[in-house]
Amino acid sequence: MSKQVLSLLQERFGAKILAVDSFRGDDEALVAPEAWHEVALFLRDDAACTMDHFIDLTAVDYPEREPEQPRFDVLVSMRSQRKNHRLRLKVRVRDGQLLDSLTSVWAGANWTEREVYDLFGVRFKGHPDLRRILLYEEFVGHPLRKDYPIAQTQPLVQYRDVGPAKLAPFGSDEGQPFGRIDWLARMQGRNQQVSPAIAVQHGQQPALSIRTEDTGPEAPQAQPVRPDQPGQPDQLGSKA
Amino acid sequence: MEPIYEHEEETALELPAEPMRLNMGPSHPAMHGTIKMLLELDGEVIKNLDIVPGYLHRGFEKSCERGTWTQCFPYVDRLNYVSPMLNNVGFALAVEKLIDIEVPERCKIYRVILGELARISDHLTCNAAGCMELGAFTPFLWFMKVRDWVYDILEQETGARITHTFGRIGGMAKPPTDGLKQAVRDVIPQVDKVLAEVSATMVRNRIFMDRCQGVGCLSQERALSLGVTGPMLRATGVDYDVRKAYPYSGYETYDFEVPIGHDGDTYDRFMVRMEEVRQSCHILQQAIERLPDEGPINVDDPRIILPEKDEVYSTIEATIAHFKIVMEGVKPPKGAVYSYTEGGNGELGFYIVSDGSGTPYRVRCRPPCFLNLKSAEDMIRGNMIADVVPIFGSVNMIGGECDR
Numbered sequence: 001m002s003k004q005v006l007s008l009l010q011e012r013f014g015a016k017i018l019a020v021d022s023f024r025g026d027d028e029a030l031v032a033p034e035a036w037h038e039v040a041l042f043l044r045d046d047a048a049c050t051m052d053h054f055i056d057l058t059a060v061d062y063p064e065r066e067p068e069q070p071r072f073d074v075l076v077s078m079r080s081q082r083k084n085h086r087l088r089l090k091v092r093v094r095d096g097q098l099l100d101s102l103t104s105v106w107a108g109a110n111w112t113e114r115e116v117y118d119l120f121g122v123r124f125k126g127h128p129d130l131r132r133i134l135l136y137e138e139f140v141g142h143p144l145r146k147d148y149p150i151a152q153t154q155p156l157v158q159y160r161d162v163g164p165a166k167l168a169p170f171g172s173d174e175g176q177p178f179g180r181i182d183w184l185a186r187m188q189g190r191n192q193q194v195s196p197a198i199a200v201q202h203g204q205q206p207a208l209s210i211r212t213e214d215t216g217p218e219a220p221q222a223q224p225v226r227p228d229q230p231g232q233p234d235q236l237g238s239k240a
Numbered sequence: 241m242e243p244i245y246e247h248e249e250e251t252a253l254e255l256p257a258e259p260m261r262l263n264m265g266p267s268h269p270a271m272h273g274t275i276k277m278l279l280e281l282d283g284e285v286i287k288n289l290d291i292v293p294g295y296l297h298r299g300f301e302k303s304c305e306r307g308t309w310t311q312c313f314p315y316v317d318r319l320n321y322v323s324p325m326l327n328n329v330g331f332a333l334a335v336e337k338l339i340d341i342e343v344p345e346r347c348k349i350y351r352v353i354l355g356e357l358a359r360i361s362d363h364l365t366c367n368a369a370g371c372m373e374l375g376a377f378t379p380f381l382w383f384m385k386v387r388d389w390v391y392d393i394l395e396q397e398t399g400a401r402i403t404h405t406f407g408r409i410g411g412m413a414k415p416p417t418d419g420l421k422q423a424v425r426d427v428i429p430q431v432d433k434v435l436a437e438v439s440a441t442m443v444r445n446r447i448f449m450d451r452c453q454g455v456g457c458l459s460q461e462r463a464l465s466l467g468v469t470g471p472m473l474r475a476t477g478v479d480y481d482v483r484k485a486y487p488y489s490g491y492e493t494y495d496f497e498v499p500i501g502h503d504g505d506t507y508d509r510f511m512v513r514m515e516e517v518r519q520s521c522h523i524l525q526q527a528i529e530r531l532p533d534e535g536p537i538n539v540d541d542p543r544i545i546l547p548e549k550d551e552v553y554s555t556i557e558a559t560i561a562h563f564k565i566v567m568e569g570v571k572p573p574k575g576a577v578y579s580y581t582e583g584g585n586g587e588l589g590f591y592i593v594s595d596g597s598g599t600p601y602r603v604r605c606r607p608p609c610f611l612n613l614k615s616a617e618d619m620i621r622g623n624m625i626a627d628v629v630p631i632f633g634s635v636n637m638i639g640g641e642c643d644r
Contacts, residue, residue, distance in 0.1 A: 023576070024338065026577055026578055052461070052464045052465065053464045053480070054464070054465060054611075055467060056467070056578075056591070058591060058604045058606075060576075060593055060602045075591070077589075077591075081464055081478060106466075106467065107466045108467030108468075110614065111610065111611070112467075115610075132294075134294040134297040134643055135297060136294075143302055144302055148302075150302055150306050180307065180598075180599045181305075181599060
């Protein structure tokens with residue numbers, strides 16, 4: 001049924017609908033950023049669509065697409081209570097690019113856009129109250145970006161200094177790295193995946209040898225970095 | 241201390257006109273879990289408020305991007321920790337949709353049984369807390385007693401009372417135990433009994449009705465626009481239930497009804513949850529009759545399902561299969577799907593993206609609580625401070641799911 005909505009959108013907006021997709025039955029339309037608000041408003045108000053039920057707004061980060069393609073996918077899903085069909089709109093935005101807020105179309109976009117701003121750093125134009133929602137104001141960075149290290153901590157209250165005697169004599173993830181993909185290294189062109197299984201499968205060196213071979217700017221330290229050491233945010237993973 | 245308005249007559253003495261700001265939470269007995277409400281008060285009337293979630297944020301979505309797909313199950317358990325089985329099944333269904341497989345019939349029925357048990361425990365907990373916060377402690381104890389018996393069944397099946405980690409991609413961790421049918425048959429009359437008891441004490445109770453009826457109303461249009469789902473949406477009169485509208489796990493073959501309310505107030509939400517527990521019992525009765533005693537519980541695919549342990553220790557093929565699933569993980573094809581089920585609080589969706597490797601590229605949970613909670617701002621505004629507690633209680637905010 002929502003196939004009809006997709007063709008209706010293409011008919012109505014022409015080149016502003018960049019692509020349509022129905023992978024596994026999920027109907028999705030890729031929209032040009034300038035038509036984002038317009039298409040959403042059309043879907044809500046058109047008698048054939050009546051997409052009055054807001055479902056979700058979220059984003060996905062693809063840093064490796066840059067600079068040819070914009071980095072973020074912002075997705076909004078909605079359904080029609082009367083006609084019971086669903087659709088997902090997708091838009092691609094660059095880092096720092098403003099995207100029209102959908103709060104005037106669906107009230108539910110308010111908190112979800114705040115969440116996308118909080119976790120991805122995508123800014124929305126016309127949002128009435130764009131501030132962090134899940135994290136605290138003092139938080140630096142946007143954690144769901146791929147280049148935010150997964151083991152990084154930013155404690156508002158410093159960790160208690162318990163001294164070396166009470167800590168385990170090894171780092172928290174020595175041996176098996178915490179994340180299986182080191183996105184920082186991958187984005188710097190050193191596409192070494194830290195999981196031994198994945199690395200071999202991709203024709204790479206087993207990750208366990210990174211410890212001895214990696215003599216980049218951050219040479220391996222003699223002591224593993226402890227996540228619970230007081231002081232600056234630290235990073236675990238392959239370089240520990 | 242000098243008087244506030246010494247230049248005025250004593251008869252003309254008024255309270256200061258500027259609004260007072262009051263922090264409710266993050267640590268407050270009525271704030272289930274940790275959540276803060278910044279209230280702007282004029283006397284006892286709430287003129288405006290700001291709900292501040294996030295105190296329980298622990299990076300669920302980021303954590304899921306670190307291991308294999310199967311390693312996400314312990315995390316999804318901890319989203320809605322009152323009905324973790326629904327989350328398990330929801331996530332398993334999402335990955336199965338991405339791989340494009342369907343579990344055997346026996347597994348579907350088993351998932352329905354466990355899911356409905358979890359839904360009963362979820363709704364009972366919400367209504368129990370709602371009664372208790374209005375001063376009715378006895379219904380709370382009755383509900384908790386029955387919830388414990390439901391947890392006993394889940395413990396017998398999964399080995400854990402709350403965080404089961406029982407779902408698997410392409411099936412369940414274990415087949416149903418022999419005692420499941422009898423246990424469910426035994427607990428359904430108990431649930432019915434306690435529902436009747438609580439109905440007798442609460443539903444026509446003058447105090448309860450005065451505190452709940454007409455308090456915290458939500459209109460249909462506003463609820464739809466806010467993305468409200470689940471019992472809260474049905475209380476406003478919209479008959480949207482994922483189990484009926486977009487059936488999964490064979491729900492279209494069960495006979496059950498979707499209760500809807502009329503005004504969308506706190507009382508309607510209470511009553512919708514009560515009736516949904518009855519409907520869940522009705523589904524359970526049908527499901528245990530259908531559950532076959534024999535048959536596969538998992539899909540027959542060595543790339544997805546771990547081999548039997550005795551084969552792992554005795555044959556090289558099973559050892560290799562085990563190693564590959566544990567070390568590399570299940571590898572769904574490249575692509576993205578959004579899969580949604582009816583959770584305890586509404587549409588529990590998972591938008592998952594795979595890059596073809598064994599590690600999730602992105603796992604987005606569409607938390608029903610988070611979107612429902614936003615509507616609490618509308619419902620509370622204009623009411624008194626004392627109304628915050630029943631309204632907020634009927635939203636059934638679960639911190640683990642709301643803040644992820």
